[in-house]
Amino acid sequence: MVEIRFHGRGGQGAASACTIYADAAFRGGKSVQAFPMYGVERRGAPVQSFVRLDDSPIRARHNIYTPDHVIVLSETLMNTVDCTAGIKAGGTLTINTDKSVEQIKKERGLDGDYKIFTVNATKIAVELGLGSVTSPIVNTAMLGAAARVTGTADIKLLMECVAESAPSKPEKNAEAAKETFEAITV
Amino acid sequence: MKKVLTGNHAVSYGAMIARAEVVAAYPITPQTQIVEKLSEMCADGDLDARFIKVESEHSAMAACIGASASGARAFTATSSQGLALMDEMLHWASHARLPIVMANINRSLGPPWTIWTDQNDTISRRDTGWIQFYCESNQEVIDTMIMAFKIAEQVKLPAFLTLDSFYISHTSEAEELPNQKLVDEYLSKYQAETDLDPTKGSPAYGSLTTDQWYFELQIKMQRAMEQAYDIILKENDLFEKMFGRSYLPVEGYRTDDADYVVFVSGTIASTIKDAIDRARENGIKVGSAKVRLFRPFPKAMIREMAKGRKRLGVIDRNISYGSEGAFFTEIKGALYSQSEHPEIHGFIAGLGGRDVTVDSAYEMIRLVVETSPEKDINWQGAKL
Numbered sequence: 001m002v003e004i005r006f007h008g009r010g011g012q013g014a015a016s017a018c019t020i021y022a023d024a025a026f027r028g029g030k031s032v033q034a035f036p037m038y039g040v041e042r043r044g045a046p047v048q049s050f051v052r053l054d055d056s057p058i059r060a061r062h063n064i065y066t067p068d069h070v071i072v073l074s075e076t077l078m079n080t081v082d083c084t085a086g087i088k089a090g091g092t093l094t095i096n097t098d099k100s101v102e103q104i105k106k107e108r109g110l111d112g113d114y115k116i117f118t119v120n121a122t123k124i125a126v127e128l129g130l131g132s133v134t135s136p137i138v139n140t141a142m143l144g145a146a147a148r149v150t151g152t153a154d155i156k157l158l159m160e161c162v163a164e165s166a167p168s169k170p171e172k173n174a175e176a177a178k179e180t181f182e183a184i185t186v
Numbered sequence: 187m188k189k190v191l192t193g194n195h196a197v198s199y200g201a202m203i204a205r206a207e208v209v210a211a212y213p214i215t216p217q218t219q220i221v222e223k224l225s226e227m228c229a230d231g232d233l234d235a236r237f238i239k240v241e242s243e244h245s246a247m248a249a250c251i252g253a254s255a256s257g258a259r260a261f262t263a264t265s266s267q268g269l270a271l272m273d274e275m276l277h278w279a280s281h282a283r284l285p286i287v288m289a290n291i292n293r294s295l296g297p298p299w300t301i302w303t304d305q306n307d308t309i310s311r312r313d314t315g316w317i318q319f320y321c322e323s324n325q326e327v328i329d330t331m332i333m334a335f336k337i338a339e340q341v342k343l344p345a346f347l348t349l350d351s352f353y354i355s356h357t358s359e360a361e362e363l364p365n366q367k368l369v370d371e372y373l374s375k376y377q378a379e380t381d382l383d384p385t386k387g388s389p390a391y392g393s394l395t396t397d398q399w400y401f402e403l404q405i406k407m408q409r410a411m412e413q414a415y416d417i418i419l420k421e422n423d424l425f426e427k428m429f430g431r432s433y434l435p436v437e438g439y440r441t442d443d444a445d446y447v448v449f450v451s452g453t454i455a456s457t458i459k460d461a462i463d464r465a466r467e468n469g470i471k472v473g474s475a476k477v478r479l480f481r482p483f484p485k486a487m488i489r490e491m492a493k494g495r496k497r498l499g500v501i502d503r504n505i506s507y508g509s510e511g512a513f514f515t516e517i518k519g520a521l522y523s524q525s526e527h528p529e530i531h532g533f534i535a536g537l538g539g540r541d542v543t544v545d546s547a548y549e550m551i552r553l554v555v556e557t558s559p560e561k562d563i564n565w566q567g568a569k570l
Contacts, residue, residue: 019358032190038216059460060456060460061322061350061353061357061453062541062544
């Protein structure tokens with residue numbers, strides 16, 4: 001079983017991202033489950049959502065406390081939320097930021113037993129015209145990063161699911177996923 | 187065809203392929219997605235139904251009553267406070283013997299205000315005369331939608347199914363979407379016994395009845411519930427033959443050689459399977475039994491499942507204040523007439539959406555296996 005936790009802000013599409021990711025993994029033959037941790041959150045408030053993936057049917061129906069992988073849709077979330085909480089030893093933490101891994105490690109004192117990846121999904125989203133400069137839509141871009149880092153979904157299937165789910169600009173959203181996928185080296 | 191859908195959309199899809207003819211519903215978290223999807227389906231022409239906008243849940247059920255009495259297949263969905271507001275009309279629907287189907291998201295009742303899961307909203311509708319199914323997965327939700335109409339229409343009683351708030355309602359997983367042609371073959375068009383067309387000099391519905399007949403009508407309702415139990419088994423057999431999936435009123439998991447059995451309903455019935463596997467790996471002969479049907483209560487299957495066990499447990503995600511967990515009471519009641527009475531633990535867990543993990547399920551299994559019950563309520567995962 002692989003468990004992934006997404007950190008986002010209300011309205012940023014973290015919950016939709018999890019459903020899209022689960023759909024891609026399902027099309028690749030996995031058993032999947034995606035769910036949001038629902039508060040009564042307003043726009044902009046920190047939210048979490050989750051994906052479970054397995055080769056056999058998934059029966060656990062409760063929250064995820066010790067994820068294998070964590071995806072952070074915007075670095076500023078880390079000012080108020082402990083995004084590293086419970087990451088399994090040897091797991092990963094992927095952050096949308098313009099900083100390098102070394103820089104973010106030093107600035108935020110990240111020294112746990114997990115591997116850190118960074119990607120500038122905001123820049124990619126802005127360049128592709130997803131959302132606006134002040135409020136870019138980064139969830140689809142971060143899906144490509146998730147696929148690369150966790151190795152649990154095929155990028156072609158993921159792009160297909162992104163394009164099917166995007167309410168507008170399906171190709172640009174799929175392209176965003178592809179660009180982050182290619183930007184990260186594991 | 188398999189598709190990744192939320193539990194809520196499984197309900198909407200179920201209503202569509204069951205060819206509901208009237209949908210009257212009022213949105214409420216966490217049920218809103220069901221209504222949104224159904225209104226889209228009606229607007230797009232995917233579902234040939236009359237979508238009636240109402241100003242409350244009480245009116246939603248009233249509209250369903252009118253629709254069903256005049257011969258239409260009627261559907262609604264609600265949750266928690268909405269279900270509570272419907273209460274008067276719930277009794278009306280069953281006494282009028284109308285086969286309305288409803289989906290209810292199990293959400294705790296306020297105050298304090300809450301949107302997370304427990305079963306008190308539906309458990310407290312115990313005596314409304316509705317058939318009650320408790321589901322553990324999205325697939326079970328969509329399949330139960332189809333079966334519920336067929337069962338309800340045969341016994342002329344309304345039926346609802348429940349799904350846990352968020353753990354099913356907002357959880358996406360891959361579901362097999364039943365083929366429309368097969369569903370049409372399984373579930374034919376609803377034929378009402380009455381016709382409320384005033385131009386045909388139709389009879390009145392629900393007019394005054396003195397003690398001359400009221401008692402006998404109550405007996406008829408009870409008999410219809412008893413008959414529903416047999417029809418549920420029969421319809422499940424047919425469903426399994428046609429669709430390859432089966433849902434018994436009481437469903438054992440690794441119970442064949444089990445010395446200990448834990449009864450449970452809703453999503454905990456799914457989670458506990460991982461804990462049962464862990465206990466089995468540790469050499470403990472234990473199994474779990476999902477109780478899917480609360481009304482009519484499947485007494486015979488409960489007795490069969492309890493037979494020859496060393497000890498039993500019941501996990502309730504509800505509380506009957508001043509008594510104990512509702513399933514606990516029912517299961518003990520079913521066993522009273524039997525010669526053997528294994529010891530039985532009553533757990534209450536997960537109220538207000540408190541998470542019930544594999545670890546917490548394992549702890550309840552451990553208590554059943556290792557200890558004798560000392561009290562009627564064993565609070566699990568509570569800050570005491």
